Structures are given as structure tokens and as C-alpha cells.
Amino acid sequence: MKTVTKIVLYSFFLFTGQCVWSQQSAIDSLKRVYKVTKVDTVKVGLLNRIASEFKEMNPDSTSFYATKALQVSVQLQYPFGKANATMNLGNASIILGNYKQAKNHFEAAKTTFISLLQKDEENKTFLYGLARCYSSLGVIFSQEGNYFESLDNYLNGLKLYQKINHKGSISKSYNNIGIVYKSRGNNAKALEYFKKALKIQEEIGEKTLAVTLTNIGVIYFENNQLPQAFSYYTKAEKLFKSISNTRGLALLENYWGDYYIRLQKQDQAEVHYNKALELYESIQNKFGESLALYNLGNLYLGQKKYSEAMPLATKSLQYARAIGILDQIYHSEQLLSALYEAQNQPALSLQHYKNYIIAPDSLNTMESTKKFDRVEMDYEYQKKEALFQEKNKRERLLLIFAIVGSLLFIGLIFLFINRQQVKRRLTLQKEVAEYEQKALHLQMNPHFVFNCLGSISSFIVQNGTDSALKYLSKFSKLMRLTLEYSKDSLIPIDKEIESLQNYLELEQLRFHDKFDFRITSSDNVEFNMGLPPLLIQPFVENAILHGLVPKEGNGSIHVAFDVENNQLICTIADNGIGITKSAALREHSMKAHKSMALEITKKRLEIMEATISKSAQIDIKELEENNEIVGTKVTLRLPIQYIQ
Secondary structure, three states: OHHHHHHHHHHHHOOOOOOHHHHHHHHHHHHHHHHHOOOHHHHHHHHHHHHHHHOOOOHHHHHHHHHHHHHHHHHHOOHHHHHHHHHHHHHHHHHOOOHHHHHHHHHHHHHHHHHHHHHOOOOHHHHHHHHHHHHHHHHHHHHOOOHHHHHHHHHHHHHHHHHOOOHHHHHHHHHHHHHHHHHOOOHHHHHHHHHHHHHHHHHHOOOOHHHHHHHHHHHHHHOOOHHHHHHHHHHHHHHHHHHOOHHHHHHHHHHHHHHHHHOOOHHHHHHHHHHHHHHHHHOOOHHHHHHHHHHHHHHHHHOOOHHHHHHHHHHHHHHHHHHOOHHHHHHHHHHHHHHHHHOOOHHHHHHHHHHHHHHHHHHHHHHHHHHHHHHHHHHHHHHHHHHHHHHHHHHHHHHHHHHHOHHHHHHHHHHHHHHHHHHHHHHHHHHHHHHHHHHHHHHHHHHHHHHHHHHHHHHHHHHOHHHHHHHHHHHHHHHHHHHHHOOOOOEEHHHHHHHHHHHHHHHHHHOOOOEEEEEEEOOOOOOOEEEOOOOOHHHHHHHHHHHHOOOOOOEEEEEEEEEEOOEEEEEEEEOOOOHHHHHHHHHHOOOOOOOOHHHHHHHHHHHHHHHHOOOOEEEEEEEEEOOEEEEEEEEEEEEOEEOO
């Protein structure tokens, strides 16, 4: 999760990183020209250029000159100057960590550029400005974890850059899109976009090549391909130093620290984390300082240097709260809780642990609010559109009635009433199906919770309080995910994978690591594909309880997602005792377990077929080798549905 947070920062660093000396020289030159310029609109342009040059060196100066340019533009009624000034204010805000204010500035600039393009739709300068607005908004949405909005804005910006054939910005857009896929956990897709960006940057000699090299190195690092990661980090470091990109070099030093932690070379990791902290302090970047302080504190925690780690973790949390970055607050609270626990201060440890638990809820609340606002806006638009269409329809009918006469009028009235009745009947049938689906889903959730609580009770009896607390913590996380997903009829596949991951980890704890598991998703599965929540879990539960638990020795489960013949294929395979033997054991047991989950799931699939008129099938079979049962495989063939 920390790597995702760090790599998102590069979306904004792509627009910075020039040599400080050359920037100061350019600023002095622009100031001299400004003093002798008489034309007001030209003076606005010079103020905006000075503001832009300052953004890497001194964001406060950027705000000063951009505000001055904005005031003059408003007085002159000069929208182009106003749009550029607002963009510069947004850039200053994002560097200073004020994302809410930055978003407001970029939205205002976008509105102005759109109005300018309505008068001159082929103007390349206006198209470029609008593309920059989309890209900057994409950065903010990505930082907030709103990846759907982020990708949408990046793609809008990319289309405009391609329209004007601005290769440097096209490469930056590829890089940003790669970062979104990286944040979503799709490293293969991310690497594809990073290499597209790399090809263009090498072709045109783009200075942000160092950023792309670092991003590629991060992918290899996360894939545990350390020699490749080392190679790309080394190339990036050399380029960063040649262009004096302090911010980019500081983040790379953090990555070097992570690299040496992986190699268990804590001394070298400490050197790099301290370098990162010094670089961030030199440019007064509170977000970067918070990140570097956290990394050092976490390192000292592992070395049991609690007195050294405590002030670093406290300062990291202080900076994270000051700039309002929830993800960093989450990690800093966790670190402080662990430090107080290690020093036998349970009250303070519990206090920070509670804050650590609350932080993800805040993130979820923000995301839920955004989704609600979007649904509300869509509803208002659709309502107005329906009223408009209905008004036009009445006007056309009145015209036809007047021309055709009374006999045709009576016939049309009859036809209209008949059609309305058919439409109403079909609508009612659809609503009945939807409510039945929701009722079954509500049945599913209590059943799932009942099983989990039973597991916790059993675990407390078997393993004692400490282990039960660990189990209960994982269960609370799983419940939070389950409650969040219950609001929607469809959830993204990666969310279903996250839920399954938590559930299987719980069952591993419960059954003392009696089985291993894998969850895989092929490249054919798109991140905005969806499926009904809690659809896969009952089959996984059956595989554990009836296939693996009765088996002698350890077992394994493999859950896979793929796309074949325009269908989403979900398979749950285990190497348990098989269906036949499991059924025989249950027959002879004193108290047979009656599972409602499979019946409910089958009914949900039947309703899905009736609602969307597409096939949904389940295939359950035993696996054989040399005429012996070696496990069970469940295959679900579902219609492909997309999250809107």
C-alpha cells in the first residue's frame, strides 16, 4: 500500500524537475521583460510564466504571481490569462498538499478552457490547456484513491494530446495511466503503459524519462525481480542528478531504502531514508517528509530502537494530519500503536490503534459520498431528460390527432393505453425480479455472518484469547468490506478478490494452516468488470469444510478468474476428499450441516438469467487421477457485466 502511495506522487512530478539554475536565470529574464512591457495581456502572460517557473523552487511565489495574474485577467476580462493563472494556483496547491483547493482551481480552469473552445474548437493552445486540466484532476483523484475518475480524466487528456500530436504530454499520459493500473494491482498492464511512455521519451529526449525508469523499477521490485529493479533505479538516479529534480530524487531514495530492506541490509536502507528526508526538508515538502519519517520509524521499530523511532513516528503523523492525507495518517497511527505496545504502554497503544482502525473508514466514507453525489446528479439529469421527451411526445401526438381526425384519434388513444399497460407490466416484472434478488442477497449476508461468528466462538475455545483477538481483527475488516459491498448489486472483481483473500486468511487461522490458497486473475479480466457480491464465498466455504478439513494432511484451494467466449469464468478447485466421500461422511454424522448458501446462490443465478436474459451456469465435478478422486472443481460461467 505504501508503494502505491509513493508512486502516485509521480503523476504530478512529471510536470516538474528542470534545473534550478536555469529556472532562476529564466525568472530574472522574464522579470526584466515584464518591467518594460506596456501591453496588459502580454504582462498577464509574463506573470503566469514567472509563476510556472517558481513552482518547483518556491510554490508560495507561484501563488503570489498567479494571484496577481488572475486579478489583472479579471479586470481585463481576459479568460485565457485567467485560466492559466488558475492552473498555476492549482499547481501550487497540489505541491503544498492542499488537494481540495487544487481540485477547485483545476475545475475552474477546465470550465474556462471549455468555454474558449466553444468559440474556437480547433485552437491548439486551448486544447493543450484543457488537456492539462484533465491530467491534473487525474492526479488528485488518483491520490484520493478514486481510480475510476482518475483514469477517466487521464484518458480525456490523452485524447486531446493525441489530437494536437504533443508527444511529450502523450508520454506523460501513458505514465499516469500506468500508475492507475499499478495502484489497482494490475502490474502487467501498468508495465505495458510505462514502456509505451519510455519509448516516446527516449525518442524525443524527454527529461521526465527518469520518472518512467523509476516507475518501471518499482514494478520489477514488487514482482521480486530485484536485479531488474536495481538496473532501472540506477539509471533513474543518474538522470535525476543531471536534471536536479530534488523531489523526484527524494522519492527514489525512499525506493532505494525499500530495496535494501528487502535485502535485509538495514544500515544501507537507513542511509537512503535519511537522504530522502534531507531532500524533502530542503524543499519543505511536508508529504515527503511524513513518508520518509514513517520509513525511518518503521525501520527503527524492527531494530527495537523505540526511543529513536517514537519522535519520528509522532512527527510523521503530525505532518500527515496537517496536510490531510488519510493514507499516511493510517500508516503513522499503526506505527505509533505498535511502538507503544512494544514499550508496554497499552492505553496509548489502544488509542492509536483505534485511530488506525477509523482511518480506512474515513476513506470509505469519502468514496461513498462521491459515489452518492454522482448517482444523484445522474438521477436529476435522467429525470429532466424524461420530462423533456414526454413533452415532445405529447406535442407530436396532438399534431397527429388534429390531422387524422376523430376516428384515428380514438384508435391512437386505445393503442397508447395498451402500450402503457404492457410497459407497466414489464416494469413491474423487472422490479419483482430485482426485489427478489435483493431479498436473497440479504438472506446471504446473515448466513455468512452466522458462519463467521461460529468460527470465532470455536477459535476462542480452541486457541485462547490472544489468537482470538487476531482472528477478530481480521473478521472486523472482512465485515467492513461485506457491509460496504452489500449496497450494490455488482462489485468490481478486485473487491471480490480482496474479500475472498480476507475470508481465506481467517479460515487458515481457524484450521491452523491446514491448507494453502491462491487467487489469480488473468489479463483478460478488465478492472471495471463486476459480479454479484458474496457469490464465490459459499463455494470456497464448502471446499474447506467438506473437502479439505476431513482430508488427512494439508490441502490447497485455487480460485481463478478468466474470460472465455464472452463469459466471465470463475473456478474454485481443491484437492480435498471429493463430493462422493464428503456426502458419505455427512450421512453418517450425528448432526448433518444443512447449507443454505448453495441453494441461495443457485436462485440468485436463476434470477440473474431472467433479469438480463443471459446464461449463468454452475458446473461441479470431481477431479480424478488414475481412477482416484483427487479433489473437486466448481466452475461458474457468468455473463460479463460492467460497473457503470
